[in-house]
Amino acid sequence: MAGTAGRRRAVLALAALALTATAGCSSAGSTSSSPSATPATGAPRAYATDPGKGGPCRATMDHITAVGKKITADAKDRNKAAADLQDAADQFTADAEDIKNPEAKQAAKQLGTVYRGLADGARNNRSPDLKTLPGQVQKAVSALSTCAASE
Numbered sequence: 001m002a003g004t005a006g007r008r009r010a011v012l013a014l015a016a017l018a019l020t021a022t023a024g025c026s027s028a029g030s031t032s033s034s035p036s037a038t039p040a041t042g043a044p045r046a047y048a049t050d051p052g053k054g055g056p057c058r059a060t061m062d063h064i065t066a067v068g069k070k071i072t073a074d075a076k077d078r079n080k081a082a083a084d085l086q087d088a089a090d091q092f093t094a095d096a097e098d099i100k101n102p103e104a105k106q107a108a109k110q111l112g113t114v115y116r117g118l119a120d121g122a123r124n125n126r127s128p129d130l131k132t133l134p135g136q137v138q139k140a141v142s143a144l145s146t147c148a149a150s151e
Contacts, residue, residue: 056098057147060108063091064141067115078122085119104147107140114140 067088074080093112099105114136121128 054148055151056095057101057104057144058151060092060095060099060104060111060144061141061148063088063095064111064144067091078125082119082122085115085122089113089115089119099147101147101150103143107143107147110136110140111144 067084070084071081071088074084089112091112092108092115096105096108096112099108114133118128118133120126
């Protein structure tokens with residue numbers, strides 16, 4: 001159960017990490033509210049963490065965790081952060097092709113769109129929309145988590 005709780009925190013932190021990484025790449029003169037101050041609408045449903053079990057939704061959840069770690073590691077370098085964000089967008093778009101559940105498929109596509117926008121913002125020194133992105137990410141993660149729980 002500790003792994004599930006840790007993964008939940010990682011998933012919830014993902015939106016904040018991605019947004020912080022991108023916001024950190026913007027000009028020093030810009031200010032924005034902390035994305036972590038935005039309340040989550042609800043924790044994603046727990047899903048199986050037994051090795052060897054799962055399917056494409058669980059794989060996408062694992063990608064979410066890995067992306068969060070990579071973005072955190074490269075956040076101080078705008079070019080690396082932009083590349084990480086673009087790689088994440090491509091990964092989530094590819095993941096969507098393997099997912100059969102329509103809600104989860106749309107969620108993976110949504111994550112691809114969100115991360116593509118974050119990558120573009122990082123490359124062009126623009127701050128993300130901190131009002132809508134956390135909600136979009138949380139909704140997508142919740143759908144993927146629910147799908148992963150049924151795999």
